[in-house]
Amino acid sequence: MQTTTNNRFDDLAIKGRVVYPTDSDWDAAHQAFSTIVDQRPEAMVFPADADDVVTIVNYAREHGVRIAPQATAHNAGPLGELDETIVVQTSDMADFSIDPIAHRVRVGSGIKWEKITPDLSNQGLAGLHGSSPDVGIAGYSLGGGMGWLARKYGLQTNSVTAIELVTADGQFRRVTAENEPDLFWALRGGGGNFGIVTAIEFAVYPVEELYAGAMFFPFERAAEVLHTWRELLPTFPDELMTWANILHFPPLPEVPEPFRGASYVIVMGAYLGEEREGRGLLRRVRDLGAEIDTFAMVPPIELGELAMDPPDPLPFVSGHEMLGELSEELMDELLEIVGPESGSGTTVTLFNLRHMGGALARKSPGAGARATLPGEVSLFALGVAPDDEAIQAVQGRIDRLVAAAQPHRVGQYPNFVEEPADASTFFDAATWARLRAMKAAYDPQDLFKGNHYIPPAEARAIELAA
Numbered sequence: 439m440q441t442t443t444n445n446r447f448d449d450l451a452i453k454g455r456v457v458y459p460t461d462s463d464w465d466a467a468h469q470a471f472s473t474i475v476d477q478r479p480e481a482m483v484f485p486a487d488a489d490d491v492v493t494i495v496n497y498a499r500e501h502g503v504r505i506a507p508q509a510t511a512h513n514a515g516p517l518g519e520l521d522e523t524i525v526v527q528t529s530d531m532a533d534f535s536i537d538p539i540a541h542r543v544r545v546g547s548g549i550k551w552e553k554i555t556p557d558l559s560n561q562g563l564a565g566l567h568g569s570s571p572d573v574g575i576a577g578y579s580l581g582g583g584m585g586w587l588a589r590k591y592g593l594q595t596n597s598v599t600a601i602e603l604v605t606a607d608g609q610f611r612r613v614t615a616e617n618e619p620d621l622f623w624a625l626r627g628g629g630g631n632f633g634i635v636t637a638i639e640f641a642v643y644p645v646e647e648l649y650a651g652a653m654f655f656p657f658e659r660a661a662e663v664l665h666t667w668r669e670l671l672p673t674f675p676d677e678l679m680t681w682a683n684i685l686h687f688p689p690l691p692e693v694p695e696p697f698r699g700a701s702y703v704i705v706m707g708a709y710l711g712e713e714r715e716g717r718g719l720l721r722r723v724r725d726l727g728a729e730i731d732t733f734a735m736v737p738p739i740e741l742g743e744l745a746m747d748p749p750d751p752l753p754f755v756s757g758h759e760m761l762g763e764l765s766e767e768l769m770d771e772l773l774e775i776v777g778p779e780s781g782s783g784t785t786v787t788l789f790n791l792r793h794m795g796g797a798l799a800r801k802s803p804g805a806g807a808r809a810t811l812p813g814e815v816s817l818f819a820l821g822v823a824p825d826d827e828a829i830q831a832v833q834g835r836i837d838r839l840v841a842a843a844q845p846h847r848v849g850q851y852p853n854f855v856e857e858p859a860d861a862s863t864f865f866d867a868a869t870w871a872r873l874r875a876m877k878a879a880y881d882p883q884d885l886f887k888g889n890h891y892i893p894p895a896e897a898r899a900i901e902l903a904a
């Protein structure tokens with residue numbers, strides 16, 4: 439509810455909402471998933487539908503205000519300063535439909551994965567969502583999207599079949615490989631730099647059941663468990679995705695026993711196949727004797743709970759690198775920083791290693807700007823940090839992890855980068871040049887600010903926008 443009058447955008451005539459920093463509902467409206475991030479745009483704007491989006495784009499362009507498109511604010515950190523900018527959050531545009539015959543889904547661009555995964559699972563289908571179904575489909579899909587089935591089916595962005603958006607000229611466009619191949623290419627990896635996406639269509643996959651679960655070992659056994667997992671990686675088929683975590687569960691009442699306040703090293707996985715084969719592939723890990731073993735044949739809905747990601751916003755700092763290979767020496771170095779002897783339990787809440795390769799390394803025909811991800815393993819670390827002292831402690835520990843990774847670093851996955859960054863480093867030179875050319879073609883005045891920013895190719899256009 440707005441409590442002030444004569445606000446700057448009072449003549450913006452939309453069915454949706456405009457929320458200002460002075461409004462009583464500002465706190466909820468501008469909340470990011472990391473509560474450390476305080477996004478401060480001129481206003482948060484929530485369109486009700488695609489017509490509203492057209493009105494907003496025309497209004498902003500005519501009034502010299504920039505637009506940062508957003509779905510859920512799960513990756514608001516990289517946006518940085520938002521002066522003379524409105525955040526247009528499409529979270530109220532969250533309708534969806536599933537075509538179980540064609541294996542296609544259409545969603546409004548503000549929807550979260552959790553809204554569609556139960557229906558998909560009930561129909562024997564799985565989408566390529568990641569660890570947390572609380573994440574928005576839009577940002578996840580436009581930036582890449584690397585989840586449990588990624589070694590088999592690749593990045594979610596390359597399962598996208600159509601994107602509807604409003605571009606800087608106020609045009610509503612339905613973009614596919616056939617009618618606007620260049621823009622379709624740029625959107626699938628280039629994120630929110632080209633317009634406000636209103637709807638996305640994508641392929642989903644027939645999965646009645648899969649062999650999935652987690653093996654929990656005492657934190658003290660991190661070295662033997664992680665080395666065993668690491669040695670097995672080259673033997674795993676594309677049908678098996680495994681992640682290895684060190685996880686320090688917070689001592690909070692909402693965390694169930696026996697996990698509350700406990701620390702574990704966990705090998706989790708999802709195998710598109712039968713239990714007998716899955717057990718065979720993971721036998722060496724299981725032979726180590728897990729304290730808890732949840733692996734079973736399960737419907738795909740269970741994948742949403744597997745990683746035990748926090749469902750609610752929290753204050754955290756994170757770091758990430760893609761590693762060309764995870765050698766024995768590097769594993770030992772990383773364990774010195776986050777292993778049992780390191781005292782890391784008060785800083786790095788989650789240390790996550792994801793097996794890459796398979797379809798993630800193969801460029802599929804017609805892929806977008808984010809065609810593949812490099813490396814054998816993705817490293818992601820996160821620490822809950824409620825105050826400045828904790829932020830410093832977490833950042834220090836994560837900086838050490840990142841430094842240890844440097845000699846083996848082969849890049850970064852932009853969706854895992856949670857702070858302002860030079861987006862050119864996420865792409866090879868040819869892809870970056872083409873993205874900038876597409877930005878100049880569709881948004882020469884630089885109206886849209888994606889979380890990872892792509893400037894238009896011509897320097898003159900950048901000067902005009904500044």
Ligand SMILES: Cc1cc2nc3c(=O)[nH]c(=O)nc-3n(C[C@H](O)[C@H](O)[C@H](O)COP(=O)(O)OP(=O)(O)OC[C@H]3O[C@@H](n4cnc5c(N)ncnc54)[C@H](O)[C@@H]3O)c2cc1C
Nearest residue numbers: 507508509510511512513568569574577578584630635889
């Ligand atoms: C708990 C958690 C778990 C995660 N797990 C995974 C995982 O397993 N795999 C993985 O790949 N990623 C994962 N991520 C990262 C996730 O993919 C990114 O944070 C992603 O950007 C989130 O998308 P969003 O739409 O929810 O976020 P938002 O912050 O709303 O959007 C991020 C960016 O996407 C673009 N965008 C969003 N909506 C629109 C729109 N309507 N129009 C145009 N552009 C738009 C904008 O550039 C925006 O800045 C995780 C993140 C969190 C917080």
